[in-house]
Amino acid sequence: MEPTQATAAVAISEHFATIADVDEAIRANAAIERIQSQGIPEYIAPRRLTAFEKPFFERSLELRQLIFMKHFYSESDAVTQIFQREHERNRIAAKSEKVPRKYLDSFRKTFRDLNDECNNAFGYKVRWFLDLGCAPGGFATWLLRNNKKARGTGITLSSGSGGLQFQLDAKLRERFWVYFDDVCRFAMGQAILGTPGRGFDLVLANASIMLGGDVVPWNQSVRLTHAQLLMAVQHLAPNGTLVMSLKARPLHWIVDIVEVLRDLFTSVVAVKPQSQARRSFVYMVCRGFRADVGSKGRYILRLRECLEYLNNITGPIDAPSGGTENIPRLHGVEGEALADESYQYVIGLFRNAWIRQYSAIRLHYESALQPSKPVDPELDSSTSEDVAAGSQ
Numbered sequence: 411m412e413p414t415q416a417t418a419a420v421a422i423s424e425h426f427a428t429i430a431d432v433d434e435a436i437r438a439n440a441a442i443e444r445i446q447s448q449g450i451p452e453y454i455a456p457r458r459l460t461a462f463e464k465p466f467f468e469r470s471l472e473l474r475q476l477i478f479m480k481h482f483y484s485e486s487d488a489v490t491q492i493f494q495r496e497h498e499r500n501r502i503a504a505k506s507e508k509v510p511r512k513y514l515d516s517f518r519k520t521f522r523d524l525n526d527e528c529n530n531a532f533g534y535k536v537r538w539f540l541d542l543g544c545a546p547g548g549f550a551t552w553l554l555r556n557n558k559k560a561r562g563t564g565i566t567l568s569s570g571s572g573g574l575q576f577q578l579d580a581k582l583r584e585r586f587w588v589y590f591d592d593v594c595r596f597a598m599g600q601a602i603l604g605t606p607g608r609g610f611d612l613v614l615a616n617a618s619i620m621l622g623g624d625v626v627p628w629n630q631s632v633r634l635t636h637a638q639l640l641m642a643v644q645h646l647a648p649n650g651t652l653v654m655s656l657k658a659r660p661l662h663w664i665v666d667i668v669e670v671l672r673d674l675f676t677s678v679v680a681v682k683p684q685s686q687a688r689r690s691f692v693y694m695v696c697r698g699f700r701a702d703v704g705s706k707g708r709y710i711l712r713l714r715e716c717l718e719y720l721n722n723i724t725g726p727i728d729a730p731s732g733g734t735e736n737i738p739r740l741h742g743v744e745g746e747a748l749a750d751e752s753y754q755y756v757i758g759l760f761r762n763a764w765i766r767q768y769s770a771i772r773l774h775y776e777s778a779l780q781p782s783k784p785v786d787p788e789l790d791s792s793t794s795e796d797v798a799a800g801s802q
């Protein structure tokens with residue numbers, strides 16, 4: 411397909427005056443014929459599309475559209491101005507003496523949406539859950555209110571160590587125990603968790619480093635994800651459920667984790683609640699934990715190796731002899747190529763999340779280009795935006 415006049419200057423998105431211009435540029439750029447004849451444009455930086463992701467990009471129109479949309483959005487002056495105002499508001503709120511309850515409420519609503527999207531999978535049946543990164547306490551609030559017999563155990567960083575403040579209501583705290591500590595210490599066996607005999611019937615893995623404005627070293631955030639998976643493998647009861655937040659990108663290490671989840675659970679779906687639709691992650695809802703003793707032991711050993719690697723690695727995320735590409739493999743054999751079926755599986759898993767994220771970014775972009783058009787506040791509740799940063 412020949413480039414049209416409208417697409418000639420598409421890399422310079424500040425020139426887009428209307429969302430219709432953006433739509434037209436994405437339509438032209440994401441067309442597979444154009445990619446095949448002209449290659450992937452250079453302005454799509456490697457941090458936004460790694461070599462490992464390219465075959466996914468070529469196979470999925472939804473992923474191509476999302477990557478172009480993220481690029482144009484992050485380049486837009488109008489959007490940048492909105493982010494600057496948002497960051498300033500968050501910075502002032504974080505400094506205020508009185509910690510607002512809006513984050514707790516927003517996580518509670520997210521869990522409500524998640525439950526709705528999973529046909530009420532978490533109402534009335536939860537008995538004992540483990541909540542990793544439990545502050546401010548939104549997920550726990552929803553679960554304890556909607557499961558009168560449930561009890562919970564949480565692990566979360568203390569405020570003194572940079573964690574969010576834990577704000578669960580006093581009445582609900584009667585059924586919830588908290589360790590103010592680092593999840594990674596439990597995963598590495600440096601701290602001991604009290605567990606119910608059979609294990610937890612639900613594990614929530616939603617700890618993420620939130621250092622308002624500071625750049626989080628890549629190895630620490632990837633390590634935290636692996637540590638949470640290790641905790642789930644160690645402490646889930648047979649047939650239990652894991653809800654784990656994961657980047658919705660087919661990165662090397664993410665696909666490896668997806669393969670593990672697929673192996674360990676009878677059902678795996680990726681859910682993107684509308685209230686966090688602009689952000690680049692999904693909640694993996696994994697039901698029917700079915701690890702036998704052998705596979706459990708094998709994954710525990712491999713996950714520990716990953717934690718060691720991530721603890722000791724320095725240098726950039728894409729270093730050829732380090733980085734994420736060289737994290738020890740969890741599933742399959744080192745260096746083994748991905749099967750065609752796995753590409754289809756991963757694309758099928760993330761497709762709806764990519765579509766939803768695309769629509770949410772497009773709506774926000776439209777309102778930035780046309781300030782008279784208000785944004786739905788439910789949609790605009792991200793606490794820290796990772797789309798524009800394009801972080802891996």
Ligand SMILES: C[S@@+](CC[C@H](N)C(=O)[O-])C[C@H]1O[C@@H](n2cnc3c(N)ncnc32)[C@H](O)[C@@H]1O
Nearest residue numbers: 517543546547548549567573574592593617618
């Ligand atoms: C996205 S918030 C979780 C929100 C929570 N699910 C809720 O419903 O309120 C992430 C939490 O993880 C905590 N966190 C970050 N790193 C951690 C670590 N290494 N160990 C324990 N908690 C951690 C943060 O302080 C924050 O409270």
